[in-house]
Structures are given as C-alpha cells and as structure tokens.
Amino acid sequence: MSERPAPAVRMTRIDKRFGAVHANREVTLTVPAGTVHGVVGENGAGKSTLMSILYGFYQADRGEIEIEGKPVQIRGSNDAIALGIGMVHQHFMLVEPFTALDNILLGAEPHWRLPSARAQVRTRLEALMQGSGLQVRLELPVEQLPVGERQRLEILKTLFRGARILILDEPTAVLTPQETEQLFDTLRALRTRGTTVLLITHKLKEIMALCDAVTVMRAGAVVLDCAIADTSVDALAQAMVGRRVQTGRVAGAAQAADGAPLLDARGLSWRDAQGTPRLADVSLQLRAGEIVGIAGVSGNGQSELLEVLSGMLVPQAGTLALGSQSFTPQHWLDPETAREAGLAHVPEDRHRRGLVLPFAAWESAVLGYQRRPRYNRHGWMRHAAMQADTAQIMDEYDVRPRNARLGSAKFSGGNQQKLVLAREAAPKPRVLLVGQPTRGVDIGAIEFIHGRLRAMAAGGGAVLVVSSELDEILALADRVLVMAGGRIVGERPVALCDETTLGRLMCGAGDEAAAA
Numbered sequence: 001m002s003e004r005p006a007p008a009v010r011m012t013r014i015d016k017r018f019g020a021v022h023a024n025r026e027v028t029l030t031v032p033a034g035t036v037h038g039v040v041g042e043n044g045a046g047k048s049t050l051m052s053i054l055y056g057f058y059q060a061d062r063g064e065i066e067i068e069g070k071p072v073q074i075r076g077s078n079d080a081i082a083l084g085i086g087m088v089h090q091h092f093m094l095v096e097p098f099t100a101l102d103n104i105l106l107g108a109e110p111h112w113r114l115p116s117a118r119a120q121v122r123t124r125l126e127a128l129m130q131g132s133g134l135q136v137r138l139e140l141p142v143e144q145l146p147v148g149e150r151q152r153l154e155i156l157k158t159l160f161r162g163a164r165i166l167i168l169d170e171p172t173a174v175l176t177p178q179e180t181e182q183l184f185d186t187l188r189a190l191r192t193r194g195t196t197v198l199l200i201t202h203k204l205k206e207i208m209a210l211c212d213a214v215t216v217m218r219a220g221a222v223v224l225d226c227a228i229a230d231t232s233v234d235a236l237a238q239a240m241v242g243r244r245v246q247t248g249r250v251a252g253a254a255q256a257a258d259g260a261p262l263l264d265a266r267g268l269s270w271r272d273a274q275g276t277p278r279l280a281d282v283s284l285q286l287r288a289g290e291i292v293g294i295a296g297v298s299g300n301g302q303s304e305l306l307e308v309l310s311g312m313l314v315p316q317a318g319t320l321a322l323g324s325q326s327f328t329p330q331h332w333l334d335p336e337t338a339r340e341a342g343l344a345h346v347p348e349d350r351h352r353r354g355l356v357l358p359f360a361a362w363e364s365a366v367l368g369y370q371r372r373p374r375y376n377r378h379g380w381m382r383h384a385a386m387q388a389d390t391a392q393i394m395d396e397y398d399v400r401p402r403n404a405r406l407g408s409a410k411f412s413g414g415n416q417q418k419l420v421l422a423r424e425a426a427p428k429p430r431v432l433l434v435g436q437p438t439r440g441v442d443i444g445a446i447e448f449i450h451g452r453l454r455a456m457a458a459g460g461g462a463v464l465v466v467s468s469e470l471d472e473i474l475a476l477a478d479r480v481l482v483m484a485g486g487r488i489v490g491e492r493p494v495a496l497c498d499e500t501t502l503g504r505l506m507c508g509a510g511d512e513a514a515a516a
C-alpha cells in the first residue's frame with residue numbers, strides 16, 4: 001500500500017497572544033500539497049496572525065509547524081523562503097521608483113544581483129511568466145504599473161525565490177473583476193503544477209469558486225474545517241459570524257430621487273500635474289434620501305471625483321453647490337470647510353488618507369475634527385473628551401479590540417475601516433462620500449456598514465458610494481452612475497441595472513439604453 005504524501009503545511013495547536021488579545025487559540029490547520037486552501041473569518045479573527053506565523057513574521061507562543069512532513073522552526077522570512085514559503089501581503093512590499101526586475105532582485109542571493117547575471121535572471125523569469133500567466137513588464141518602474149500587475153510581480157518574486165507554498169492575504173481586495181479572474185486562472189495553473197496556495201479572503205464566492213477546502217476562524221479559534229464540496233456561502237457566513245447574515249440587497253423599493261438636492265456638481269474637470277485629464281465634464285446631483293453608486297474599473301476618475309468633491313483637489317473647471325454654499329475653482333472648498341458644510345468623506349485608501357498609522361486609535365478617530373470646540377479649548381487639546389468619544393464610536397461601530405489607546409496600525413484591516421467610517425459618519429453629515437466602503441471588511445461588518453449607510457439616507461442624508469464591487473453597488477445604490485475615462489458614461493436606477501450592462505459600460509461600451 002502506498003503511503004499518503006505528507007501535507008505541504010501542518011500547523012498544530014498554534015497559540016499566540018498580543019498582550020490581552022488572544023489572537024490564535026490552539027489553531028490546527030492541514031493543507032495537502034497542490035491544493036488551494038481558503039482561510040476565512042471575521043475581522044480580527046486571527047487569520048493574518050496565523051499566516052504571519054507561518055511566514056516567520058511572528059513567533060507562536062506555543063504549537064508546532066511541519067512543512068512537507070518535517071518539523072520546522074520559522075524564525076523570520078528568510079527561514080520561510082528557504083523552506084519554499086512565499087507571502088503576498090495585503091499592502092504590497094515593493095519599492096515604487098525601482099523597476100519590476102530590480103524589485104525581484106532586491107534581497108535575492110548576491111550572485112543574482114551581479115550585472116552579468118541579469119540576462120540569466122530574465123531568462124528564468126520569462127520561463128516562469130510563460131508557465132504561470134504572470135505577465136509583468138520587467139523594465140518599468142513599479143510606480144507605473146497598475147495594481148493587478150504589481151500583484152503579479154509580488155507573486156512572481158516569490159516563485160523566483162522557489163516558493164512552493166504561496167500565502168495570499170486578501171489578494172482580490174484591490175483588483176477589478178477582470179484582474180480577479182486573471183489571478184484565479186494563474187492560481188489554478190500554479191495548483192496544477194503542484195504549488196500549494198493559502199488564500200485569505202472575505203469574499204465567500206471566491207472561496208467557493210477556487211478553493212479545495214476551507215478553514216473558518218472565529219475569535220482566534222477554528223470553528224469549521226471542511227471540503228468545499230461540503231459547504232456553501234450561507235453555511236460559511238453563518239460559521240464566521242455565528243448567525244445568519246443578509247448578503248444581498250435588503251428587500252424594499254429603491255428610493256425615488258425626489259428629495260431636495262444636497263449636492264449639485266456641474267462640469268467638473270481636473271487634470272493631473274502632467275496635464276492628463278482625469279475628470280472630464282462630470283456633473284452629478286445627490287438628493288436627500290438617496291444613495292448614489294458609482295461603478296467603474298478603478299483608475300477611471302472615481303478617486304479624483306471624491307477628492308474634488310471633498311476639497312482635497314481643486315478642479316480646473318466646474319462648480320459645486322453644497323446646501324446654500326457655492327464653490328468655483330477660484331474659491332474651492334477645503335476639507336475643513338467641507339466638514340463645516342456637512343460633507344464628510346471616507347477615503348478609499350485607509351492607510352494613506354484615512355488614518356495616521358503611528359497614531360493611537362483615539363488620535364486617528366478625531367482627525368479633521370480636532371479644532372471643534374469640544375476637543376479644543378483656547379488652543380488646548382482636550383484629550384479626555386477625544387478618548388471618551390472614541391470609546392463610544394468604537395462601541396457603536398463594533399471596532400475590535402475596544403482599545404482607544406492601541407496604535408492605529410495594530411488593528412486588523414477591517415477594524416481600521418470601521419474606525420474611519422465611524423469617525424466620518426458619527427457627526428451625522430448631510431452628505432457622505434464613501435470610497436470602497438467595505439474593502440477588506442468581513443461579511444457581518446458589511447451588513448452592518450450597509451445598514452448604517454441606508455439609515456443615513458433614510459434619515460434625509462445623501463450618500464455617494466464609489467465601489468469596485470458591483471455586488472456592493474447593486475446591494476446599496478438607488479441610482480447608479482458608471483464612470484469610464486474620467487467621464488460619466490451611463491446612469492440608471494438600480495432596478496434597471498444588472499452586472500452585464502454595468503460591466504459593458506465600465507469597459508467603455510456606449511449606453512444603448514440612454515441612446516434609445
């Protein structure tokens with residue numbers, strides 16, 4: 001009788017604490033070689049911690065790890081790489097001004113960095129790209145590569161270093177639907193060649209489409225471990241959150257857009273420093289009581305639109321009316337004026353724009369509001385009031401752990417998102433602009449955040465949501481605008497939208513319904 005091959009990864013009774021937080025509780029995980037294994041769980045459930053232990057970034061307090069049948073000690077990423085483990089983090093670890101090729105060579109064995117070895121390296125990389133579908137333009141600086149290509153570069157880098165076990169932490173959070181499909185094809189090709197993939201994601205449909213098996217974590221512990229054939233999206237959601245979760249649109253008619261206009265933008269145009277038009281003649285109205293969704297492949301002007309409307313960028317042309325105030329490019333609003341006029345903004349990049357990572361949570365939680373009389377008396381900051389309010393919004397928005405003094409960087413991604421949303425939504429603005437409201441957020445928290453946005457509209461506010469997730473737009477919006485090439489190329493009530501039509505518009509196909 002032939003022996004069963006050893007699993008690629010076996011983690012046994014892994015335990016890890018960060019101070020009072022018990023991030024991993026006796027976690028056991030077995031992943032057969034040549035399979036794709038999903039790891040899911042609520043924000044803060046301990047998924048990234050577990051994978052960081054496997055990659056040597058953290059040391060477990062207790063527990064054992066076996067790689068391909070051999071007990072190992074992984075004391076750092078060099079140990080992990082030597083064992084054939086590669087990791088692609090949620091936030092890429094690339095040096096942006098360097099070329100893709102130099103990024104691959106950075107930190108690689110010295111002989112690969114010799115000028116004479118470059119040609120050899122290129123030949124090896126070409127072969128790897130061919131075999132895996134990971135096409136990357138090696139001579140371009142990383143800052144010129146779109147997000148999907150940067151991610152391919154990160155994967156290519158791990159394969160170049162001999163990774164047989166690949167850990168991907170929320171790889172599709174920043175990808176367009178097309179890029180996601182491409183990534184999945186690559187992962188399937190790698191699996192066929194014997195690579196083992198560990199995939200952390202909040203998108204349960206992706207788990208069902210790609211994985212062979214899945215482990216569900218809750219509060220640091222494993223609550224379910226099963227083959228994909230034996231589960232469903234609903235069963236996974238329930239295991240993650242411990243209750244049934246509403247995943248689609250909440251029943252009820254979309255709001256008719258007949259409230260008073262709260263925001264009226266006309267003919268907005270903005271060119272970047274190189275003179276490239278990023279927004280071209282964009283007009284839109286937000287009425288009291290409605291949620292307007294902007295669909296589009298990212299990079300088509302959606303981010304610039306949010307930044308212009310929130311006063312972070314000044315357009316070269318156009319006007320904006322916000323309640324009774326009007327703005328022109330000569331006198332554009334700034335973020336502080338915007339807040340005073342009742343407009344709040346949840347930026348899409350929580351690390352660069354939403355939080356100051358080295359700040360404590362309570363400092364991040366008052367950013368932009370620190371000059372309010374409640375927080376500032378005669379120039380003295382009132383830390384006690386700031387901390388008390390932060391504790392309250394953390395409670396209300398279920399930000400975990402409830403520790404206002406913890407550094408902003410030490411919260412899990414989804415909890416950071418809830419903190420930024422809480423800060424902007426708590427003062428009850430009349431207009432809320434939200435970029436990627438639930439990026440990296442778990443399914444229970446998505447339900448909660450969507451509920452908050454709906455309540456805001458139902459209370460007479462207006463919400464503008466930019467999301468690269470069509471599911472999210474269709475679940476939330478009353479009216480949908482589609483952006484392509486810096487313009488609004490289509491508009492319709494959500495009842496007349498489906499993924500195919502929106503997808504066509506997003507790719508720049510004309511709006512047949514509007515033309516008819």
Ligand SMILES: Nc1ncnc2c1ncn2[C@@H]1O[C@H](COP(=O)(O)OP(=O)(O)OP(=O)(O)O)[C@@H](O)[C@H]1O
Nearest residue numbers: 018023043044045046047048049410411412413414
């Ligand atoms: N360096 C750290 N210091 C203190 N606490 C930490 C640290 N890293 C993680 N934690 C805490 O450990 C817990 C697990 O976090 P982890 O990042 O593993 O969760 P996750 O399941 O990956 O969440 P998400 O889906 O939001 O990314 C959280 O409560 C988090 O705040």
